[in-house]
Amino acid sequence: MMKTKLIVPIxxxxxxxxIVPFVIHPAEAHILKTFNxxxxxxxxxxxxxxxxxxxxNEPPLVGDTNGIQLxxxxxxxxxxxxxxxxxLDNMKVTIQYGGQSKALNFDASDDTPGEYDTAIIPTQIGxxxxxxxxxxxxxxxxxxxxxxxxxEAKDKYNFP
Amino acid sequence: MKSRNLVIPVxxxxxxxxISPYVTHPAEAHILKTFAxxxxxGMNxxxxxxxxxxxxxxxHEPPLVGDLNEIDVxxxxxxxxxxxxxxxxxLDNMTINVQYGGQTKTLGFDPSDDTPGLYTAALTPDQLGxxxxxxxxxxxxxxxxxxxxxxxxxESKDKYYxxxxTGNxxGMNxSNTGTNNAVPEFGPVASLVLVLAIIxxxxxxxxxxxxxxx
Numbered sequence: 001m002m003k004t005k006l007i008v009p010i011x012x013x014x015x016x017x018x019i020v021p022f023v024i025h026p027a028e029a030h031i032l033k034t035f036n037x038x039x040x041x042x043x044x045x046x047x048x049x050x051x052x053x054x055x056x057n058e059p060p061l062v063g064d065t066n067g068i069q070l071x072x073x074x075x076x077x078x079x080x081x082x083x084x085x086x087x088l089d090n091m092k093v094t095i096q097y098g099g100q101s102k103a104l105n106f107d108a109s110d111d112t113p114g115e116y117d118t119a120i121i122p123t124q125i126g127x128x129x130x131x132x133x134x135x136x137x138x139x140x141x142x143x144x145x146x147x148x149x150x151x152e153a154k155d156k157y158n159f160p
Numbered sequence: 161m162k163s164r165n166l167v168i169p170v171x172x173x174x175x176x177x178x179i180s181p182y183v184t185h186p187a188e189a190h191i192l193k194t195f196a197x198x199x200x201x202g203m204n205x206x207x208x209x210x211x212x213x214x215x216x217x218x219x220h221e222p223p224l225v226g227d228l229n230e231i232d233v234x235x236x237x238x239x240x241x242x243x244x245x246x247x248x249x250x251l252d253n254m255t256i257n258v259q260y261g262g263q264t265k266t267l268g269f270d271p272s273d274d275t276p277g278l279y280t281a282a283l284t285p286d287q288l289g290x291x292x293x294x295x296x297x298x299x300x301x302x303x304x305x306x307x308x309x310x311x312x313x314x315e316s317k318d319k320y321y322x323x324x325x326t327g328n329x330x331g332m333n334x335s336n337t338g339t340n341n342a343v344p345e346f347g348p349v350a351s352l353v354l355v356l357a358i359i360x361x362x363x364x365x366x367x368x369x370x371x372x373x374x
Contacts, residue, residue: 062330062331
């Protein structure tokens, strides 16, 4: 009787353990978030801005020179017009891993309007977060966390 | 009196030495220079461009010491980088050298498959500091005198490590890099422990043979 009572929880626990790696989706390649200006939109000012963030080289590999790529759009998606050169003038962007944080300085891309880049070499495996805060073209950006695509070991990509 | 006369030049020289790293502006990301065709009397060349522009920079910026990078050369048929590109043959009559300190290397460029007017040459900078690219020759009949492009400064990787690096990075396979002589942590100790373990097993087995018999 006791044994049969245990079977169901054991099967459930085993199923959960087996399914979890597939259900919990790791951080996606590039994440886009949209921020709204509260109240009436001011003429000439955008009512929404979108910020898309990801690694420059994906998958990010530990010890490889990489970078954080940040795109800013004057609208709700990445087909909206870009906000070039000055988009990060009033923004603070930090990267976080474990308990450690580092402020990032971005340069506007020469080639792609609305793109801003900074170099970084991830030294640990796992998930890094990028946190942005400030204002873009008058739109307030509250502290917002972007979980970055997981930094992987190089081992699985070695061939032969 | 003589020593007093020396004070001002010495102070001025020291000030210059201290200030110069801050005053000297580092090389910019990509530099564009325009070259005009010198007109010759009685010569009419309608199909030739009057100006060509050449823009040069690193592919990966900031350039980091020891990382594979590329020198990008863009050639345009006009005065800026919105002008039509000169694809595939733009560097046929050009010599392009990269210079660091007293050393010079001639670069061989390949036209990009994807971007018309772009030519690339792979280069791994192995020293910190400013590299110069020097171009000379002709592009579509326009004479390009010897012209120096100071490249964006090659930096150390240290300031880009995050979290700050302490020892070896887990998951970083360094065995295939060729240039890295990193020794696996505890390598010799692990071998020693293994040898001692085998010897111990042999000794213990030998001593307890009778005991283990059933």
